[in-house]
Amino acid sequence: MANELPSMTLTAIGIVRSGISQPSRRDCKEIVSDIVIDSSLTEALDGLEEFSHIVVLYWMHQAMSGKVSLKVHPRGKQELPLLGLFATRTPNRPNRIGMATVRLIRRQDNILRVEGLDAIEGTPVIDIKPYIPGYDSVANTEVPPWITS
């Protein structure tokens, strides 16, 4: 399939300064981080400060390298069901893109201070999008029971 498709190479637009050395996935709601955007892109942030929340796409560069396991236990917990990796948020995916909806505390020039980003120090950031309720959120959802385990 890859042969039919265009080359898709990412460029970092910035980097996470969080001081965190290990991702937690849990209890990250209160973590405050700075996202330092490349200064050539400062102007491209104008207007973002009018949003209370943003979606950060980042590259989980410290995820396990090598072969991706098609089936995993969520959060590595053996007592949870063995699931396809796409049914989980495991960082060990074919494309190691992490996605987090976070609160934008403030923007100062090319620096975004955010709350709730579960990304370790030095994580490359690949996109920033405004969080738009109704487009990015869903009112009535169903999830499997293990989500709250």
Added chain:
Amino acid sequence: MANELPSMTLTAIGIVRSGISQPSRRDCKEIVSDIVIDSSLTEALDGLEEFSHIVVLYWMHQAMSGKVSLKVHPRGKQELPLLGLFATRTPNRPNRIGMATVRLIRRQDNILRVEGLDAIEGTPVIDIKPYIPGYDSVANTEVPPWITS
């Protein structure tokens, strides 16, 4: 900045079959599309069918090529304010990753039928994530007035 960072190359995990030749961004809620995942990854979808909604990351391969404009009018509307590209969802971004939260109608082997995906026929899909309310959604948000224009 790019020199400090690891190479980040994406591999398509599947492709969109929507029959749509032009993205609309609006009025896409009712569009039904199939996402055909590479058959080597079928098993990696197991358990996804327990979620009512999923997040699809895709590569907007038909976005304008060449130089990215740092400032844009949202949805190309001249009457809306001129904003930094990261304050908008313009497809013409440094990394052309599209993100959509969609309803999962059904999964059949390696095919996901979804509702609400605004991606044209042949769009490469790069990740599928389960939509997790509370993690991916925010209760109280602020957005600028132009969003509803």
